[in-house]
Amino acid sequence: MSGNPQKAVTIVIANYNGRALLEKYLPHAVAAADYYSFDTEIIVVDDASIDDSVAYLEKHHPSVRVIRHAVNLGFGRASDTGIRAARNPVVILLNTDVCVREDFIAPLVSHFAADDVFAVMAMSLREDGHTPGELVKVPFFKRGYLKFVSSENADLQKVVSENDGFPSYSFYAVGGHCALDRAKYFELKGFDELYYPFYFEDVDLCYRGWKRGWKTIFEPRSIVYHYHDSGSIRSKHREAYIGNIIRRNRLLFVWKNITSPRYFCLNHLLPVLFRSIAGIFVLDVSFLRALFGALRRLPLALKRRKEEKLQERILSDEEIFKLILSGSKSFKKELLHEVGASASILDQ
Template identity: 40%
Template sequence: MVSRTDVSVVIPTWRGRHILEAYLPSVMNACDRYREASGRQTEVIVVEDAGGDDTPAWLHSAWGQRVRLVEHDRNLGFAAACRTGFEEARFRVVVLLNNDVRLHPDCIAPMVAHFTDPSVFAVTGKIYSQDGTRFWNGGKIARFRRGMWSTYENYDILPGAQPGLPLLSFTAIGAFSAFDRARFLQLGGFDPLAIMIEDVEISYRGWKRGWCVRYEPRSVAYHDASQTMDRRYRRRTLDKLSRRSRILMHWMLLHDPVMFTQHITALALRVLI
């Protein structure tokens, strides 16, 4: 069944002209395919986070009015760039992409169709490596152990298995997911303190509101490690930021007294041992 929903695509970028040059054509092709199949509108919004390269000039030259460019006058970071994109978006469903994601031509309709269910906050797709040989991300399983939420496990299903059964995911992957625009903004967008785990943190807040995150394995994209973050920070710095963000997320959002006690105990043991 083809979805009948207008769709906005938001792509935050920072000094990403060469990356967009490689991957934006796949996004435009997927939007074209969705419009042709559904008869609905799409728009593509690129938020340039004051990178200072020639991304704006290239976008105007290569894509003209087919891409709406929004420019920050100073660098505000990933979370703010995403929020700007959602605020600028005209349509109810927003597909959020990293600038280095390549889309399968028919990926949009399956994930967007879930938003006919009013309980849905976000839908995450299936991600393979760029060469298509490795399965990177699917539905995310969360386990609370050693005082922390662990959200790194993926699951998938065989094609055709359990047709029509909604598949849940703890997290909507920030590199490739669709969101209910109004709910994303109602939550205030990504927390700028949740560096490296913005998608986990906002998904957790959505679940705590009673909204669900689903996994749609028919929506496929291709993505390797973030090229923008790897250019901006050393791996050791990224690991430190991720650990700090995970701890802050638990302090702000873990309200169950038993789980919070387990969390504090686990942190204390890590310091002492």
């Protein structure tokens, strides 16, 4: 392997009771590290597993660095531990339920030759090897929530296909299969524990990068296979609980990060107020539970919002949305049909 420090990579895998997944998918990451032409290390952060994950790693993968947490701290903290321990300037985050292609590293790392790139996301496919799992993240507001066009959207798939493997801007990079500029990660102060125990830490991190003018890129030439149903989160928690955390964190993200009066008031606050009142009468339990969960963290969200306002901001909310959506023009009519009330955002 070459010693070029600018292209050296550390792969960080956060693990919790994922012994079976490590046995199944880690050899592919090891093979990719061997295939890559430059220095590569692999770190597994064991987040207080009670299975034999560590024993398996020590026996079968002695070249992999293992860092153990005494208590379970969640995805963000486990990933942060690995990023801090990494010795290389580019860090690739992988979930334990992600299987990588041998050549997935180089397309990700190539983008960091530019000083204004913070994160690069690989394209994930489902188990059949053809159905998209995670594609470019295109944002819109719907009923007060910040959401993203589904990767199952035929028009989004068409745009990605017609781009013929050409990279594009993405609202965020999925934390389960992305590369980060380690130095910029620390400038952003890492993942925010506001979203504990999981989900939306990656959205928040990349958006704070965008505000500073640091781009997040979707790289379809880097391909991985993501088996969500076998991952530690979905195998350990009920769907109702996971859904509640996601809805809660959608609200917290807006409260912390969105400063545009138009987006915050018109596309978020007014719909949320309406849903809050209507939810009491129609017993919209899922929304109300998420709302009250978010309100319990409102003081921390406002503290973080104040801290972010003190940072130098290069791009506004409107400018970021416009940059992302500029790659979606070829399916604008279909997108407008899907997002409904948020169409005004797309007409900037």
